[in-house]
Amino acid sequence: MDRVVYGGQFGDEGKGKIVDYFAAQMENLEAVVRYQGGTNAGHTFLGKDGRAIKSHGIPSGILTPGIMNYLLSKVYINPVKLVEEIKNLHNEHGIEITPDNFGISGRVNITLPYHIDRNALDEHRKGKRVSTRRGIAQTAADKYNYDGIRMADFVDDYFTEILKDELKRNMYLLNRDLPEDFNLSVPLDANAYLKLLNPSRKFLKDFIVDEFDLRKNKKGDWLCEGAQGFLLGIDHGPQGNTASNPHETPYPVDERIMVMKAIPSRVGDAPRIGLLPEEIAKIVSGKKGEIDAEFGATTGFRRDVCYFDGVAGKYAATMTDPDFVVLTKLDKMRGVPLKIITGYNTGNGIIHHVPQERALYEECSKHEPELMDLPICHEDICGETDWKKLSGEYHEVVKIIEDVCGFNIRYLSTGVSRNDIIER
Incomplete structure (x- = not known):
């Protein structure tokens, strides 16, 4: 399977x-x-x-x-x-x-220093940081503009010629109106690039496989x-605040498992709906350096934490049709007053869908959403593996989320270790 x-x-x-x-x-x-x-x-x-x-x-x-x-x-x-x-x-x-x-x-496309420089330059011009600055959007843009470099070519002897062509193109992209206070991470010179990249080309050569x-x-x-x-996902996420990939799998699968966090979070400069009050956010976020603290694994930035979004949960379930859901960080609900979002406030009324329009989504982020109180869970369940041993409050929380979102929660994560899992 x-x-x-x-x-x-x-x-x-x-x-x-x-x-x-x-x-x-x-x-x-x-x-x-x-x-x-x-x-x-x-x-x-x-x-x-x-x-x-x-x-x-x-x-x-x-x-x-x-x-x-x-x-x-x-x-x-x-x-x-x-x-x-x-x-x-x-x-x-x-x-x-x-x-x-x-x-x-x-056939994997590779990210090179000029992608990261173009990413940084874009944000320099915008005057704000809106991405992880890893050059992913620029790598994707090159791929779909037929200018990407694949891993098979990266380790091939012909790579030097491909690189020279791409450096010429990026000289135009990066050097036009280049601000005086902006420095490239690597000069747009083939020798400089090869000095940086050749060790990786040699190291990775034996790892290359044919997907066919x-x-x-x-x-x-x-x-x-x-x-x-x-x-x-670039197709279904709020416009202007997504990653550069769709979420769909390249091949058919027999079982689809959607993972959702009991207290959701995100990083980046994007509208938030249903942010937790700061005093509660501090409790559930933990401290930087803790294994399960709310700090991005890539950016290291503290994540904003929110109430569970039942509107978005129903949207995700409807669009992706999971066989079941795994709800993580159930143990972090202990002792804190939490709610579930059941509708978005447009300023003129309540809607119960994720809006397609960027302006409307941003407007919804400015108003307190429609919320339903969740039972306060007092029991410490860290590491628990038996559903029957959980108190009635946890059972009620899970049922409310299922009913609002319309999906089946089969597994619950209760800690950081691999086997801190409840199967219902």
């Missing part, structure tokens, strides 16, 4: 842990595959030493022995950062990453790992 695990909110739902959990549970698992996203997405899960592992390029199945981990063609990869991550996982956590457990589709061969020779199950979340 092929499965996909994807986020139903604005990312940071806990997908890394859930992928790690299902990877360990699936008996006929052949591979965990990242099928979209880039180094702007960070997944966090616990290593065997009990320390947090923050992965940006390596799939979250890397701790499961005897399986492969692949990056497929809709992923965007910064090769220099990927090599750094592979070495760091070995040096800091003792995780061996070799062609025997990790492969990269030769993977599908043709597939013998076991695949667990597909989504990056970001449905509401960050």
Whole structure:
């Protein structure tokens, strides 16, 4: 049975842990595959030493022995950062990453320094930061403008000629009206680029695989790992505040698993609907450095935390049709007065759908939404694995979320460890 695990909110739902959990549970698992996203997405899960592992390029199945981990063609990869991550996982956590457990589709598009410089320059001109500044949108733009460079070409001998052509094009893109106070991270010179990139080209060459061969020779199950979340998808997220990927899987799957967080969060400069009061936000966010604290794995920025958005939850469920939902961070609801959003306030009335219009969505963020009180849960359930042992308040919270959103919550996460999971 092929499965996909994807986020139903604005990312940071806990997908890394859930992928790690299902990877360990699936008996006929052949591979965990990242099928979209880039180094702007960070997944966090616990290593065997009990320390947090923050992965940006390596799939979250890397701790499961005897399986492969692949990056497929809709992923965007910064090769220099990927090599750094592979070495760091070995040096800091003792995780061996070799062609025997990790492969990269030769059709993956790569992010180079000029993508990051174009990203930074765009935001410099706008006067505000609106992205992770990882160059993902610029990598995607090059891909769909037929100017992208694929991993197969990156490790090929002909790469130097391709690079020279792309540097000429980027000289025009970057040098026009370049502000005096803006410096490129790497000069637009082939020798400078090759000096930076050649070690990564050599290191990654043996990891390149042909996606056609993977599908043709597939013998076991695949667990597909989504990056970001449905509401960050470029097709269905709020216009102007999304990532550069759609969320759809490239291949049919048998089971769709949507991950949602009991107390949602997001980073970035975007409208927020239903922000928690600051005194409650401080309690549920934790402290920077804690494994499950509300700080972005990629940016390190504190995330804004919100009430559970039942309007957006129903939207995500309707559009993606999950077989079931995993609700994470249920343990963080302990002792705090929380609510669920049941409608958006336009200033002229209440609506019960996610608006398509950018201006209307932004207007809704300026007004307190329609809210329903949730029962206050007093019991400490950290690490609990038995649904029957949870108090009635937790049972009621889960039922309210299911009823408002119209989906089935089958699993509940109650802590940071792989097996801190309740199956109902």
